Amino acid sequence: MTVMIDLKNVSYRYPVSDDFVLKNVSFSIEKGKFTAIIGNNGSGKTTLCNTIRGFVPHFYKGDLEGDVIVDQTKILDYQLGQLGEKVGYVFQNPFIQVSGVKDNVFEEVAYGLENLGVPVEEIIVRVEEILKLVKIEHLREKNPFELSGGQRQRVALASIIVMDPEILVIDEPTSQLDPVGTEQIFDIIRLMKERGKTIILVEHKMDLIAEYADDLLVMHEGELVMQGPVREVFANPEFEKYQIQYPHVTEIALQLQKMGTPLAFLPIRDEELAEALNMTGVKIHD
Amino acid sequence: MKQNILLQLHPLTKFYFSLFILVIVLIIPGYSFAFAIFPVLVLIAVFAGVSKEFLSIVLKALLSVLIIVFIMQMFFYPGDHVLWNWGIFSIKQEGVDYGLLLTSRILAIGSSFILFFRMTEVRDFVKSLEDKGLPPMGAYVVLSTLQIIPEMKRQANTIMEAQKTRGVETEGSLLIRAKAFIPTLTPLILSSIAGTEERAITLESRAFSAPVKKTSLHQLTKSNVDRVLPIVYVLIIVGLLVWRFFL
């Protein structure tokens, strides 16, 4: 497998602060993997996203130590403008993520392609396809400013996906959305994984992470404290000490275990609970 | 709406027309010609189907200016031919003439620009300037300004309402009213500015500064009329200049 993102001993400090927000972070992510970054507020998740996208240090300045390598090239050797095509970035606030100059959703989604100089005929084909994929065809004539938060977030995702970046960095896309909106966003993320995109997601909803993500990075006070496949990280007793939520089912299972119910394995998805309880002691889950 | 031949002209053809009016009004002496321009503009507005907006904006924007300019000249322009006299006030023929000249020019030039903006979408005008070499950043700033203004006006009203319910007085003496200004405007500015960092990131994420030439879904077409008219304008102006200064 080719390594898509590689961080080596990365530390970073914003220009107006004394403290490092990232402390000696190292990890690598393979092409096509879906990695979730979790951690409490202020643990450096968003800064980490900004680093992968090159906004740190190109936009935020400050002191960056160590190496950030995206697709075999050091981030410092990219120009900010070049990274747009390679790394798509969607963040939390759906209300600010509009170009601010387009009157309808179709043109809004087309904006990135116009900036990339894609020929007009091709833009139309690609935008049509994405509107269908993201299921926002019915919004095409609407003014982006008149949409709900969930609709805007889907438009924001569509506007990035249409540019066909190899890497998607998505920072808490659902924190301001209701369950339906959240479900719709995760549907799109799942589709992107099927298309072989490398995905990095910051998210607090552990049930969804357990269901979709391959790997976990756990951030704590600027340090990368745990990393590995989702199941292993949740199963590691060390996880508990960072006071981060477990998936609901895992939480329940751990309670049961404490009260004396033996578990065959630690379930992280709802449907695994029965299996984990029934098959007690019989077989160890892979 | 869009079937109209006049409205379909290229934005620059229409813009050059306004400049053309400006130049000929300044070249041709006297006020009769400049006053005669206005009915022509009204006629164009009627053909373009924008006469109502055109006239209402001319009234709102220009009428009071025209009246005041005229009155000022009538009373205060220096001259010897006194037409009417009352105390320190006197109306002089020279003042009336100069007042008519100034108002005729303000009316002709002002209304030609009003007409231009009634016949042209700002978006199209900006696009035409972009085609002429206006940097994408300039185009972005103008278009984004047009979107931000109504948004901020709305927010200002919301904040004003909130201030009122919190007991900030917006009525009463001058000092009291003045005190309401800062708590309304300051949060508006600070909250708008707080969003710019994320907006910058959004634009970068949409490859705003990608090192390539941008394309655009929005294309302006140039007809033969658009190619010929600017040449006609220039020929007329050159003709007028020759007539005015060499004949």
Added chain:
Amino acid sequence: MKRSFKDDFNMMAMLLIPIAVAVNLVGFQLANVLRLPIFLDTIGTILVGVIAGPWVALLAGLITNLINAIFNPVYLPYALTSMAIGVGAGYLSKYGFFKKIPKTIVAGVIITFIAVIISAPITVLVFGGATGNTSSLITATFLASGQQLWTAVFSSSFITEVADKVASVLIVYFIVKGMSDRYLSKMNYGHLYMKRNNKK
């Protein structure tokens, strides 16, 4: 890397311009609603000059008047005034005029002079001395009392402008005080107003 530094500053400054223009318009509207005797329609332009420098402010001033001119072409010739106010505020900021209140007031007076010197000739040459705003009445009074046209226009616009500009610069002073270091650090002249001294 060097290139993108410049670009990024431009991007943040560029995004400030639409806000500044809207602030000019909203300020004017608010002053109207509150029936204040001053216009307060250049707060945005001055603000841009103070934190982003003269050239960005020049653009903000220009665009303000262009957009006003869409509905009232009388604004068009006065674009020169707005641009001059922006450039003036930018240079005054560069030389440290907006750091303390007394100097800020001086800056307001200087900006008044700039505004009057640029706008009076426009008023006289294009509109014959009056455009129908508050200063027209004062101009008429001066003229009636026998003053020369130019003196009348200069003095009447100075009288109406000085309170407006001093109030505007003070408002800008307080707005800049309220800005975060994080934001200021991204503006050309922001480092002048940051609460902590940053080794650049």
